[in-house]
Amino acid sequence: MARQVVSGIRPRGGRSKALALALTCALAPGLALPAAAAAGEHHPQSTQLADRLAHQVTVAGAWRHLEALQHAADTHHDLRAAGTPGYQASARYVTGRLRQAGYRVRLQPFSFPDSAPVAETARLLTPEPRTLHPLLARYSASLPASGWTGSLAVPPQGGAAAYGCRPGDYAHGDFRGRAVLLRYGLCDVAAKLRQAAAAGASVVLLNVDQQPAGMNIRAGVRPPSAAVLPVATLPRDESEQLAADTARGPVRLALDLRGRAFTNHTFNVLADTPTGRPEHTVVVGAHLDSATEGPGVNDNGSSVAMTLETALRLAPYAKEIHNRVRFAFWGAEEEGLYGSTYYVSQLTAAERRQTALDLNFETIASPNYLRLVYHGSGAVPPGTGSVEKVLLDRFADRRLPTAPLEFDGRSDFVPFIAAGIPAGGGSSGYNQVKTPEWQKLFGGRAGAIADPCYHQRCDALGHLNRTILGQLGDALAWATGRFAVDTADVERGRLT
Template identity: 45%
Template sequence: MRRLGVALAVLLVLATAPSAGAVDREWLADRIAAGDDESVAHLAALDGIAAANGGNRATGTPGYDASVRYFTDQLRAAGYQVTYQDVPYHGFRADVERLTAPDGSAVRILMSQYAPSTPEGGITAPLFALGAADDATPGCEAADFPPDVRGAVALVRTGGCTTPDKARAAGAAGAAALVLHDVSPAPWAVLRLRAPDSAIPVGHVTQLVAEELAGQAGRPVTVDLRGHDEYGTTVNVFAETAGGAADNVVMVGAHLDSAPEGPGVNDNGSSAAAVLQAALRLAPYQQVVPNKVRFAFWGAEELINVGSHHYVDSLTPEEIRDIALYLNFEMLASGNYAHFVMDGDDSEHPDTGGPGAPPGSGAVEGVMTQGYRVQHAPVLSADFATMPSDSEAFIAAGVPSGGAHGGIRGIKTPEEAAIFGGTAGQFYDPCYHQPCDDLAHINRDAMRQSAGAVAWAVGRFAVYAADVRAESGR
């Protein structure tokens, strides 16, 4: 019966869609963006998957495999053929994470990825807390550390330079280990960062823990951090329309894996759910769309965009030229959200001076912005640097790119709070890479508006992407 229903829907579309000579570029966008929102139901499914699989859906875990099965079942039931691409990855798994404070209490600590391990049983040494003036962030150079740090466990705040920079500086100054902490509006949160090539063990604690430890400086602490590199193979998941021009592909993607520290309902279940909803709504029209639409659910993004880079690297130059544009989405349901559309006129990366948005991305931005306006939702423009994600591989390949995010690791400004509501001075998503990144902490209005905007943009580009081609010159 399902196949008969899809066939009847296709016949109805053929009878009612505008003719080839018509100018209406938005007829399909308006159809698939309207109606009840189903995206939260998909988020509830991902939340349940994480709860049943150790609290996360990270690459290389049963939670990710179950997420792949859920998306596969949804797409196949809608009439898509689902394909997979194997993706080799190099990850890191922490085996032991212990910090015993001078007062004997055990406090939570996360081991930096790819940092060296302590000996079994850990390192016991005096705690040295590196202070900072209000206008300075120390620990980026070995000269920032006094001689007292030699042989000690150094407690240093983040900022001013990267985690590897801090690790190298502390190691060069003679520290036995490094413990880092943020100073942030979420003093109870802790992020696991990376410290490749560090000569000493590195861990991360919350600001609250760091403040308690600093009061016990000079006394011995024990840091026991042990982990190992992990090599494996995960998958990217693809579904594409049966119809549409194969040399004019509209790609739409979001990563499906979570960070190991949480369920990943906002990061990035929210975006994967929005893309899935767009795919399901487009399914009855997939035989008649002028442009082929390819949906991608990336693996190993949390290992720094591994799945998307692997995919783009696997394409021939001709296959890359066949991609008219790429849309990418991140964290669309942040609890303290703002809607950001990626700036298609960002011709230079503001941090590196490298390439920003390729030509054609301005047209992508215009359509994505209109998608939010159709939802009666305000929207702001943001540089691609605010969304370091799977769009990077496509940008590097010269593919016009765009998309949206709901606020990532940033702090909401008073101006943004006046537009979107919420709380100025707080993170867009206080649960970023935390155990609380679950269904209870998303913003459902943001999810509904963004899912509608994603579907609208997909429907528009499925019918018409010639403006992107013309602007890009590809």
């Protein structure tokens, strides 16, 4: 899953999950089980294909694709990131299976700005020397090759000032020429850099504020032009110790934070059903790339596997498909939603109007899972609520409670919504901390994040949860089959 809007930490990631995820914890649509009777407002003939598809799309079927994605990572340095051989191997597998099933497959190439760390080291010099473990933010500015040595400044802790989002957060203290330690959240990284630079700071360090305390996640600065200072994340335990040290006296650091910028190249994989009305196209997508820190088998191989299995099981029912289904496997989501954004930018005005909706599932096999359905309480395109209702009704029919996940700017629905196209989908969670309320709904461990391997090397096949993979995979398959036959309710919503 992409790093949150401009920051990239999934706080998701960002991606104290003050990392700006707008997840609603109060009772809201989908949080409790609606009465089953409320779920059956569609005509039976519109759900026959959906029922058949949901029955045939299974965890066992998807698992074969997950094994192939794991193999692609295993044989290519544990990575499937965009622009790498691991991504190309993943795409070859997906493309081959789709073509064998009779789909019209095309590759959509595009370029995108990228960066890579050259040096990311930090050492505490005083009060007691020790090594720190920073991760240079994607697109960060660089320190000189000779490195940087200087003092650390920390805004007042315990309130909003700790996040460094406002000019007043720097009113108490001298930040000129110093490294400043900020908490992640409340605003994007670009805003933090802007305020820190105005206060005269030389470097920004971010407390990634994750659970467990030693976990770190690479941030990102967007747009890249907003990277006016070098910036790196530190694990929560290291950050909190630095803040405590600073409260007792002067702290000096030696930093070497440098990266290189370059243009990368990759592609989307697009596959259309041979039948169905193009003027009512249903896009079903999942990002095919991993983050640069691991194999990405949950994020987002889990959704890729279920999307691919849905496509393969749908293929024999071409005569029953009324609306064209376009299965999309996006590239460079983790770098900033570049693949899906490029796709939408290439649509003509007529093609945008003819795109009925976008289904997007993200990270659907988390070990400490949630059962989340995207919910738009703000400015979302008309018809989005109809997509959400179809998914909620499916879970209600199965007596499975859900919770709402606000459209948070961290996955490939973003460019569709920006273009006025209804969207929806679901997730099992990434780095949200499970609350006691969520524990009552879904089980698992309160106080722990949904996926402890989020953007880590351990995001591999062995840590996936088959139960939630099957449940969210069922919803993906059922909704695909339903909208392949009938999108009238969504289209009516677009007209209101």
